[in-house]
Amino acid sequence: MSRKLLLNNIHVEGIHTYDVYRKTGGYAAVEKALKSMSPDDVVEEVKKSGLRGRGGAGFPTGMKWSFIAKPEGVPRHLLCNADESEPGTFKDRYLMEKIPHLLIEGMILSSFALGCEQSYIYIRGEYMYVLRILEKAIAEAYQNGWLGKNIKGSGYNLDLSVSPGAGAYICGEETALIESLEGKRGNPRMKPPFPAIQGLWQRPTVVNNVETICAVVPIVNEGGDAYAQIGIGRSTGTKLISAGGNINKPGVYELELGVSVEEFIYGDQYCGGIKNGKKLKACVPGGSSVPILPHYLVCKTAEGNDRLMSYESLADGGFANGSMLGSGGFIIYDEDQCIVRNTWNFSRFYHHESCGQCSPCREGTGWMEKVLHRLEYGHGKMEDIDLLWDIQRKIEGNTICPLGDAAAWPVAAAIRHFREEFEWHVKEPNACTTRNYGLVKEKVFEKVNA
Amino acid sequence: MSEQIQKITVTIDGKTVEVDPGTTILNAARQIGGEVVPPAMCYYKPLKGSGGKCRTCLVEVSKGSEKDPRPMPKLVASCSTTVMDGMEVKNKSSERVVDARKGVVEFLLINHPLDCPVCDQAGECSLQDLAFEHGADTSRYEFKRREFDKIDIGEYIKLHMTRCILCYRCVYVANQLTPNREHGILKRGDAAEISTYIQNSLDNEFIGNVIDVCPVGALTDKTFRFRSRVWYTKPMDASCDCGKCGGKAVLWMIGNEIARVTARKDQYGEVEEFICNDCRFNKKDLKDWNVEGPRKISRHSVISTNHYEKVAPAHTPLLNKA
Amino acid sequence: MENQNIENIQFPKELLDEVQRAVSSFPEGKQKSALIRTLHIAQAHFGYLSTPVMDYVARLLHIQPIEVYEVATFYSMYDTQPVGKVKLEVCRTGPCMIEGAEKIVSYIENKLGIKDGETTSDGIFTLKTVECLGACGYAPMLQAGEKFHEHLTEEKVDALIEQYRLKPVANYMGQE
Numbered sequence: 029m030s031r032k033l034l035l036n037n038i039h040v041e042g043i044h045t046y047d048v049y050r051k052t053g054g055y056a057a058v059e060k061a062l063k064s065m066s067p068d069d070v071v072e073e074v075k076k077s078g079l080r081g082r083g084g085a086g087f088p089t090g091m092k093w094s095f096i097a098k099p100e101g102v103p104r105h106l107l108c109n110a111d112e113s114e115p116g117t118f119k120d121r122y123l124m125e126k127i128p129h130l131l132i133e134g135m136i137l138s139s140f141a142l143g144c145e146q147s148y149i150y151i152r153g154e155y156m157y158v159l160r161i162l163e164k165a166i167a168e169a170y171q172n173g174w175l176g177k178n179i180k181g182s183g184y185n186l187d188l189s190v191s192p193g194a195g196a197y198i199c200g201e202e203t204a205l206i207e208s209l210e211g212k213r214g215n216p217r218m219k220p221p222f223p224a225i226q227g228l229w230q231r232p233t234v235v236n237n238v239e240t241i242c243a244v245v246p247i248v249n250e251g252g253d254a255y256a257q258i259g260i261g262r263s264t265g266t267k268l269i270s271a272g273g274n275i276n277k278p279g280v281y282e283l284e285l286g287v288s289v290e291e292f293i294y295g296d297q298y299c300g301g302i303k304n305g306k307k308l309k310a311c312v313p314g315g316s317s318v319p320i321l322p323h324y325l326v327c328k329t330a331e332g333n334d335r336l337m338s339y340e341s342l343a344d345g346g347f348a349n350g351s352m353l354g355s356g357g358f359i360i361y362d363e364d365q366c367i368v369r370n371t372w373n374f375s376r377f378y379h380h381e382s383c384g385q386c387s388p389c390r391e392g393t394g395w396m397e398k399v400l401h402r403l404e405y406g407h408g409k410m411e412d413i414d415l416l417w418d419i420q421r422k423i424e425g426n427t428i429c430p431l432g433d434a435a436a437w438p439v440a441a442a443i444r445h446f447r448e449e450f451e452w453h454v455k456e457p458n459a460c461t462t463r464n465y466g467l468v469k470e471k472v473f474e475k476v477n478a
Numbered sequence: 479m480s481e482q483i484q485k486i487t488v489t490i491d492g493k494t495v496e497v498d499p500g501t502t503i504l505n506a507a508r509q510i511g512g513e514v515v516p517p518a519m520c521y522y523k524p525l526k527g528s529g530g531k532c533r534t535c536l537v538e539v540s541k542g543s544e545k546d547p548r549p550m551p552k553l554v555a556s557c558s559t560t561v562m563d564g565m566e567v568k569n570k571s572s573e574r575v576v577d578a579r580k581g582v583v584e585f586l587l588i589n590h591p592l593d594c595p596v597c598d599q600a601g602e603c604s605l606q607d608l609a610f611e612h613g614a615d616t617s618r619y620e621f622k623r624r625e626f627d628k629i630d631i632g633e634y635i636k637l638h639m640t641r642c643i644l645c646y647r648c649v650y651v652a653n654q655l656t657p658n659r660e661h662g663i664l665k666r667g668d669a670a671e672i673s674t675y676i677q678n679s680l681d682n683e684f685i686g687n688v689i690d691v692c693p694v695g696a697l698t699d700k701t702f703r704f705r706s707r708v709w710y711t712k713p714m715d716a717s718c719d720c721g722k723c724g725g726k727a728v729l730w731m732i733g734n735e736i737a738r739v740t741a742r743k744d745q746y747g748e749v750e751e752f753i754c755n756d757c758r759f760n761k762k763d764l765k766d767w768n769v770e771g772p773r774k775i776s777r778h779s780v781i782s783t784n785h786y787e788k789v790a791p792a793h794t795p796l797l798n799k800a
Numbered sequence: 801m802e803n804q805n806i807e808n809i810q811f812p813k814e815l816l817d818e819v820q821r822a823v824s825s826f827p828e829g830k831q832k833s834a835l836i837r838t839l840h841i842a843q844a845h846f847g848y849l850s851t852p853v854m855d856y857v858a859r860l861l862h863i864q865p866i867e868v869y870e871v872a873t874f875y876s877m878y879d880t881q882p883v884g885k886v887k888l889e890v891c892r893t894g895p896c897m898i899e900g901a902e903k904i905v906s907y908i909e910n911k912l913g914i915k916d917g918e919t920t921s922d923g924i925f926t927l928k929t930v931e932c933l934g935a936c937g938y939a940p941m942l943q944a945g946e947k948f949h950e951h952l953t954e955e956k957v958d959a960l961i962e963q964y965r966l967k968p969v970a971n972y973m974g975q976e
Contacts, residue, residue: 103827115894115932146827153840153877154933157946189825194836194875196666197931211835212867213663213874218530218558229830270937272895278937316894316932357936359895373897377931380876384644384663384670386531391585394668398621415618422581425552426533662866664873675869676851 030297031258033246033266034239035282038126044161046168049129055174057248058136062182065248070141074244076252078264083109083200083237084315084355085430086339089244095224096142097232104232106144107209108135108241110151110158111193111200114315115377116357119268120238122280124151124158128165132188134241136174137248139186142234146187150205153194162190197381201429202235203227204383215385216429237355239268260286263338267356274362276300289313289335289342290327293360306362309467310446313342314354316374317434319441320367321351324470347437348444366464367449371442372400378435389432392423396439403450406457413450417443445471486563490514490537491571503556503567504535508746514569515746517579517608519586519693520645521557523748528650529557532643533582534608538575541566553578576612583613589624589668590694591640599695601708601780604747605643626671631661632679634686634700634759639671642696648672648688655752656682672696683722686758690741690749701759702730702738709780711737713773718766722754728773729764736762745776809856815841819860831861835871839878848879876930884919884926885968888961890942893932899939904952905929911961924968925961945969 042048049055061070075090096104108131112120124131131149139147151159166188169175177185191209193199199208203217206228227233243265247255256264263285272278275293277300283292292298293308302308311326312318329335330349335342342353361370379393396419402408416439424436443450446468453460485496488506491514497506505523507515516537521529529535535557539550544564553574556567569575587609594600626639644663649672652659660682661674674680680688689697711730718725730738739758741749761767775782811819818841822834838857839849846853854868872878879887888908892901905916908927912920919926935941938950949960 112934113932116936118934118936118938121934148825152934153836153875154943156840157948160946187825191822191825191833192837192840194840194871195877195930196875208836209833210830211832211861211863211871213666213870218555229827272936272939273898278895278939280937312894359898359936361898365898370894370897373892373894377893379667380931382667383874384665384667385646386533387582387585387643388533390644390668390670391588395585395588395619395621418581422578422585426536426578426581428530428533428555658864660864660866662870664869666874673869675866675873 030282030284030287031266032282033255033258034123034127034130034242034268035280043127044125044129044165046129046165046172049127050172053249054129055133057245058133058140058174059180061137061140061248062180062184067141067143070137070244070248073247073252074141077243077247077255078252078259078262079240079243079247079255080263080339081237082239082243082267082356084114084317086353089236089240092224092236093138093142093234095222096234097225098143099232102231103146104142104144105228105234106135106139106142106147107202107205107228107233107235108147108149108238109200109202109205109235110149110155110238111197111205112155112238112355113152113197113200113381114317114355114357115374116272116312116315116359117270117355118272119270119280119356121155121158122270123238123242123268124155125161128162129169130242130245131162131238132165132169132174134244135188136169136179136186137244138234138236138241139188140184141244144234145185148209148228149188149190150199150209151190151192152199153192156192159190159192166190196383197377198383198429198431201431204429205235206233213383215383216431218428258284260336260338261340263340263353267337267353269337269356269358271299271358271360273358273360274303274306274365275360276303283337285336285338287337288327289337292337292358293327299358299360302360302362304362306364307467308360309363309365310361310367312351312357312359312361312438313337314352315357316359316377317430317437318352318354319347319350319437320370320445321441322445322468322470325349325445347441351441363466364464366404366460367442367446367468368400368404368453368460371439372397372404374438375400375435378431382431382435386428386432388423389427389435392419392432393435395419396423396435400439403453404460406453406461408450408454408457410451410454412454413443413447486561488561488563488565488567490567491569497561499560501561503537503539503554503559503561503565506561507556507567507569516556516569517604517612518557518746519604519608519643520647522647522650522691523746524752525647525650525654525691528645528647530555532586532645534579534586534612536575536578536582538568538572539565540568540572579612580614583609584617584619586643587613587617588619590643591623591625593641597641597695598698598703598708599641599692603695604693624668629677630679630700631674631677632681632685634755635680635689636698636700636703637672638696638698639673640696641694642672643694644670644672645693647691647693648697651688651691651752652680652682652685655684655687658682681755683754683756684752686755687741687749687752689758690743690752693747699738699740699758701762705737706732711781713775713781715742715770715773716767717770718757718761718768720754720757723757724751725753725757726751727753727757727767729767729769734764736764736767742773809846809852811841811845811860815845823861832863832867835861835863835868836875839868839872843878848882850880854880882919885924886944886964887926887928888942888944889928889930889933891931891933891935891940892929895936896932896939896941901940904940904942904954904957907954907957908961911957924965 079089080086196214199214204214208214223233329344375397379397384390420436420439449465516535519532536553537556543562822837826833858865940952941950
């Protein structure tokens with residue numbers, strides 16, 4: 029069984045309450061930090077840990093923290109990104125619902141490290157019941173002296189509150205989140221300036237994902253070096269994976285980075301194999317935005333090596349033959365699933381979620397959805413496939429924020445790996461509405477240049 | 479501290495220019511002028527915060543700076559990217575840029591009604607120019623286009639949202655020129671629209687400037703609508719003693735009649751000095767104005783087909799003619 | 801729906817306190833940050849965000865009405881038109897689609913005799929399809945008010961429609 033750092037006490041009865049959380053060693057990291065560490069010490073431990081952002085981009089957290097500007101007399105802010113909206117991802121909700129105090133403890137540690145005295149958790153509006161759980165836990169933390177003025181006599185002050193969104197995937201993008209927290213439409217900002225220089229209310233701001241902030245707790249408890257021992261290569265520590273789709277045991281799993289994908293899909297302690305004894309057709313390993321992998325590239329890389337659950341291994345093969353760890357939204361498709369339909373479904377999602385600020389995304393996402401809809405329902409033309417390819421190519425990289433890329437990549441990967449299935453939808457306009465194509469043929473790999 | 483600011487050097491499509499630090503690539507290109515200048519549909523120099531949205535001004539940075547010569551991996555919006563010393567930029571000389579821009583033009587056009595024959599903006603429309611210079615000959619879009627009802631926002635302004643490309647300029651005008659903004663962007667994605675939400679009339683004294691900053695025919699002057707194609711009118715620089723604005727305007731004449739009044743725009747279509755509603759909508763009598771002479775119009779513009787400059791050279795008293 | 805006369809648009813004391821708590825979690829002068837929360841409170845209390853309600857929120861937070869309209873029409877959870885007492889919001893993205901969200905939607909449509917986006921004639925139910933709600937491992941699912949109903953089957957849908965018909969909880973968050 030893989031080691032657990034975040035979910036180790038998840039099954040302890042009443043762990044969502046302050047008393048039980050405290051009894052199982054909760055808030056020890058804050059005690060340790062406030063007593064024996066300086067803010068820079070905490071940053072140093074996080075740097076040593078090799079922790080990378082768990083929201084999707086995988087940017088080193090310690091480095092992100094070190095970018096924050098510290099102008100005299102200007103308050104800085106830490107924002108927790110709890111806007112979890114990436115299709116396939118539900119780990120942050122699980123963490124906040126089950127162990128809210130872990131996030132609060134992480135927020136205290138991270139705010140202390142960054143020198144923030146007013147921090148916010150921005151949670152998606154649909155998670156309103158989780159917001160209430162968090163608010164209750166925050167009230168408990170205040171009552172017990174972990175928040176507020178002069179925390180445990182350290183002289184450090186911190187106010188923490190939760191603020192909801194109201195239904196907008198785009199607010200998971202950090203500058204859109206900031207706009208939304210300012211009470212505006214969630215339109216991403218142009219970068220630069222980066223939030224670390226001018227973020228919330230033009231003040232220096234760091235935005236971190238829920239899981240990233242929670243991971244700071246074990247890092248402070250056990251030291252950055254110990255954390256870095258876990259995992260593989262530059263993928264250190266543990267990662268929560270939200271597993272869904274056609275598997276026997278959907279749910280949230282914590283695993284040490286480096287577990288093989290095969291073990292994760294078929295192992296009894298994880299997904300427990302494909303449901304109903306079906307064959308694996310495809311896998312989206314990191315949330316809807318990342319490239320989909322055909323069955324023959326899921327457990328093995330193009331070079332024939334074992335594919336592992338890590339930032340590097342999932343990306344092995346680049347966009348041609350690899351994917352990304354992303355947010356850890358792991359979706360499995362069995363042989364009965366239709367890739368065209370799934371791609372259309374994702375495209376509709378991005379069309380629905382485009383903020384409409386910049387033209388390629390505003391116009392391109394809707395166009396892709398329409399073309400995919402036509403293909404899915406047997407009204408497509410052969411040229412549509414090339415048209416789709418061209419549209420996604422003209423969106424990718426040309427937009428203000430990464431939503432454009434996120435909308436383009438799934439379309440690109442689906443065409444790249446499942447072109448024959450798309451063509452079949454054109455050739456068999458009647459059949460494609462009543463049955464599915466099944467597995468695509470394995471491709472012979474040409475040497476891939478990195 | 480009286481030392482001169484150190485200028486920095488940037489090269490765009492092989493042409494080098496020295497600019498002040500903090501200058502954007504787009505403005506550096508404008509200092510060079512000509513073909514190296516990327517088109518801009520949303521950026522508007524007089525409006526703080528504008529730009530970055532339309533993506534027509536994307537350029538390739540093939541060398542980041544003297545210090546860090548690495549190229550930038552993505553195309554960047556030239557209107558909001560500042561130059562670094564030694565930066566090398568490719569505009570039309572980059573295939574990637576030409577291709578991406580063609581894409582952006584196509585995106586901007588898929589939901590545009592292409593009703594130029596009945597659009598008052600035709601002849602001075604940035605989207606028309608853009609499509610002509612950078613677009614493809616045909617569209618690959620085969621679906622129903624987005625449509626909105628035409629509405630009056632106030633006595634003088636017509637909003638034809640179907641034509642809008644969501645550049646946000648009119649929102650910046652309201653934010654920056656008027657005390658209370660009453661219109662904005664509603665909804666999101668490709669359903670987003672410019673609106674007052676409750677059919678408010680916009681009657682602030684400076685709100686008429688939204689017409690001038692609109693790059694397309696989404697916001698038009700009701701006192702001029704359907705009166706004439708712009709290329710049949712003769713623009714004259716004129717000024718007046720106005721208590722509210724600088725009173726520097728252009729009168730668009732049909733014979734001796736003032737068909738419409740606009741602010742003066744530079745070669746990039748940017749207003750030099752915003753004018754008030756009074757000057758724009760109410761002063762339609764030549765007695766209100768002191769005519770300075772014919773407005774210089776680029777010879778590439780369809781408006782210049784009139785060749786009226788020869789007929790009415792500068793310093794000719796216009797009033798007694800015709 | 802509720803009477804939406806401008807005179808009647810007023811939060812009761814406890815909701816004004818809730819707005820005040822939200823406002824005071826932000827620095828002085830940054831009360832606009834409480835807008836999204838205030839709109840949730842307003843929608844729960846008044847049923848939907850009519851223009852007078854939004855104007856009232858603008859006055860409460862000392863911002864321009866257009867700033868409220870812009871936000872209220874951007875976020876998908878807000879209703880600017882009347883809806884039923886219970887909104888059944890069925891997720892249909894990715895894993896929920898795989899697990900049969902479409903069947904659940906058509907089952908509800910047939911059962912209630914309404915289409916996606918419509919409200920039953922008794923004003924109790926509104927059916928709405930939504931994008932990913934973060935319950936992908938427990939698909940298919942729907943959200944009613946604040947509550948997530950997961951691993952849906954036709955029997956479960958029957959039961960919860962029955963439950964809500966007997967006791968139509970308002971869309972208010974927190975009431976269960």
